[in-house]
Every structure is written in structure tokens, then in C-alpha cells.
């Protein structure tokens with residue numbers, strides 16, 4: 315297929331749609347990759363902006379020998395050796411084969427399962443550790459938020475999570491963390507930020523008891539918008555900062571969410587939404603890509619999600635925490651219905667039965683990231699209770715979640731040519747999910763970041779200073 319055919323076809327399609335539909339609403343976005351020539355390097359994030367060759371790649375060769383490889387493709391685990399050159403998986407060899415440079419760093423993976431790094435599709439890296447009165451470690455300053463984010467990135471990384479989709483954090487914080495991680499200067503998972511949550515006046519995330527949102531404040535985690543023009547503007551503001559995804563929250567009018575989704579898609583960004591009941595119907599009509607949480611929706615909405623391939627990220631664990639702690643979910647303007655542990659699990663079962671793609675996200679607000687890795691494993695166990703096999707839950711956490719990120723061609727499986735985000739754990743997690751807590755080694759973008767279950771640090775490698783003495 316010629317490289318130019320995609321945009322040409324989409325131009326024709328768009329012209330047809332413009333003749334038959336309201337301008338903007340429902341217009342198919344172009345596939346931006348169609349404009350890149352054969353072999354040109356787009357970036358390793360959802361935005362697909364071209365980057366110079368070698369960008370962010372380490373100068374090393376890693377060989378993972380003697381392990382049991384669960385590659386995430388659906389194939390059963392098998393003994394194999396994985397070779398990583400720079401940031402790329404370059405070979406998967408049968409046992410006994412050896413084909414790597416003498417300088418390679420060899421890692422003994424015997425007794426371990428080698429699998430794709432886990433993905434968490436719903437984080438809030440900068441959120442306060444405690445709601446209410448200012449408390450130590452919960453200050454709303456950007457500096458505090460950045461350090462909270464770095465601390466959480468270490469918690470995710472040490473739990474085997476190599477990518478996080480951050481669905482609202484304070485101001486610039488997630489973008490700064492993303493850039494520092496991508497350049498290899500701080501250890502952590504890849505960060506795919508949404509920037510601020512965009513919602514209507516009094517919508518989800520703006521409740522008085524929760525986050526102090528400072529409406530219109532550039533450093534707040536939430537942006538309140540009114541009317542289609544403001545919703546478009548809010549999307550552009552996140553794009554300007556470098557968002558990889560747009561996060562919308564109810565409440566909104568049909569015109570507002572249609573405008574926001576149209577704007578995001580025109581900019582090449584996927585959209586996810588925190589919504590319930592009729593707001594899910596509006597989100598589906600607007601053409602969103604993903605819907606978060608296990609909130610109520612109609613059977614018709616479930617069928618429409620499956621038909622339109624709108625993915626779901628159920629995030630059961632935080633709802634279980636809230637329900638255990640408070641006996642229900644109270645006080646949110648967008649949660650005006652009864653939620654029980656049974657109802658949220660039943661909604662997840664219904665989504666699975668409907669054939670909706672389901673990814674993994676934990677939405678660990680306040681100090682709940684301290685519960686990792688158990689919180690993440692509990693979410694996978696929830697999927698098993700909703701009808702997945704253990705191996706299927708692991709695929710949801712890797713291949714399917716990479717697809718939902720828009721990174722299915724780069725992440726989510728162990729295959730030659732993919733980016734090297736790799737997890738080594740003791741045991742057989744595809745048969746026993748609890749083995750995911752036995753993290754041994756974590757590699758992100760070809761960099762060894764966790765070794766023997768601890769953050770791996772390199773010795774100081776000073777740059778050569780100017781010669782000052784004769």
C-alpha cells in the first residue's frame with residue numbers, strides 16, 4: 315500500500331462527510347502516520363511527532379538468558395532469550411542460540427518469567443496525598459506536586475509498571491516528568507499525560523470537598539469550561555503543553571463534548587472520558603475513544619461501545635477502597651447513584667460480555683500508590699472475577715492497554731522491533747497473578763532501571779571538563 319493512499323482516502327471521506335454532516339461533528343481525523351515516508355522515525359509517544367534517530371536510546375546491549383518468555387501476543391510462555399540493542403528488542407532466540415556482541419550485558423533470567431512491562435492507564439502523579447486541610451506532603455505547590463510525581467513513578471516502576479497514562483495532574487507537572495523520564499535522567503515509567511481534566515462548571519473533579527481546582531488556574535489539575543468554544547480552547551491548552559491524550563469529565567452538553575472531541579481528533583489526540591448514565595451516551599455520540607470507570611450505563615450504550623470500538627478502563631480497585639471505607643460513594647456531583655462492589659463488578663462483566671476492549675488502570679488517588687504492587691494485582695484479580703483468565707488479564711495489562719494508549723505498534727508485547735519495556739518476575743504470573751509482586755528486573759526503553767527488586771543506579775560518569783592544569 316502506498317504511503318500517500320491513506321491521507322488521500324481520508325480527504326475524500328472528509329469531503330463527503332462535510333457535505334452530509336454539520337461541519338466538524340463526526341469528521342474523521344486523518345491518520346497522521348500516513349504522511350511520514352517509509353522508515354521515517356516518529357516519536358515513541360502517541361503524538362507521533364517525528365524525532366531525530368536515536369532519540370532517548372541508551373548505548374547498550376542487554377541479553378536476558380534462560381528465562382520463560384510470556385510475550386503477550388497470546389502465545390503460551392516458552393523458554394527463550396531476549397536481546398535488546400539500544401531501546402529496541404532486536405532478537406528473540408531459541409534456548410542454546412547465541413547471537414550478540416561480546417560487550418553485551420548478560421542477565422540471568424533462569425527461574426524468572428520475562429514479560430512485557432505492565433501498563434497503568436489511569437494515574438494522577440501529582441495529586442495530594444490527603445484531601446482537606448493542607449497537610450505535610452499534600453501542599454498544592456508545583457514543586458511539591460513534582461516530587462510527589464517522582465516518588466510515585468518509583469513506586470510504579472518497582473511494581474513492574476513501565477508506562478502510565480496520567481489522566482490529570484497539576485499544571486506542567488506531568489509534562490516535566492515525561493520529558494525528564496524520556497531523556498533518561500530520572501527513573502520511572504513512560505508518562506503519557508492528559509494535562510488537566512476538562513469538565514463543566516461544577517462537574518466531576520471540582521467538588522468542594524476534593525481537589526482545590528482554582529477555576530482557570532494554569533497550575534490546577536482541573537479546567538472548568540463553559541460552552542463549545544471554551545471546551546475547544548481547553549483542549550488546545552492541553553495540546554500546547556504536550557498532551558498525549560485528552561481527558562474529559564461530565565457534566566457537559568452534547569455540543570460541548572462534540573466540540574472537544576472534534577478538536578482533539580483534529581489535533582491527532584485520542585479522548586477518554588469520566589462519565590456516567592446519559593453522559594456516556596453523549597460521549598459515544600461525540601466519538602470518544604475510551605470510557606473510564608465502572609459507572610452505570612444502558613445496555614444500548616454497552617452495545618454501542620462494542621460496535622464503535624470504544625474501549626473501557628474499569629478501575630475497580632479505587633471504588634472498592636471507597637466503598638470499603640465509606641460504605642458507598644458519597645458527595646460527588648457526578649456519582650448520584652448507588653454503587654456497590656457487586657454493581658461495579660457486574661458492570662465490568664457486562665462490558666466483557668458485550669465484547670468491549672478492556673484495559674487496566676488503578677486510579678490510585680491520595681496515598682493509595684503506597685499499596686502497590688498489591689493494588690495493581692488486585693485490579694487484575696478483579697478482571698479474573700469478571701471473566702478473564704489469568705493470562706487474559708495479563709494481556710489486558712500489556713497488549714490491550716498498549717493498544718488503548720495508541721502505542722500498540724511500539725509497546726505491549728515482546729516482539730522483534732518493539733521498544734524494550736520488559737519485566738522479569740520470579741514464578742509464573744500468567745498462571746498465578748500474585749507472582750507479579752516478585753519483581754526482579756525492570757527495563758524501560760532499553761535501560762536497566764530495577765535490578766534484584768531495587769532501583770538500579772549507575773556510578774557517576776562525569777563529563778570531561780576543560781583541562782585547567784598544564
Ligand SMILES: [Zn+2]
Pocket residue numbers: 436437438481677
Ligand atoms: Zn482518576
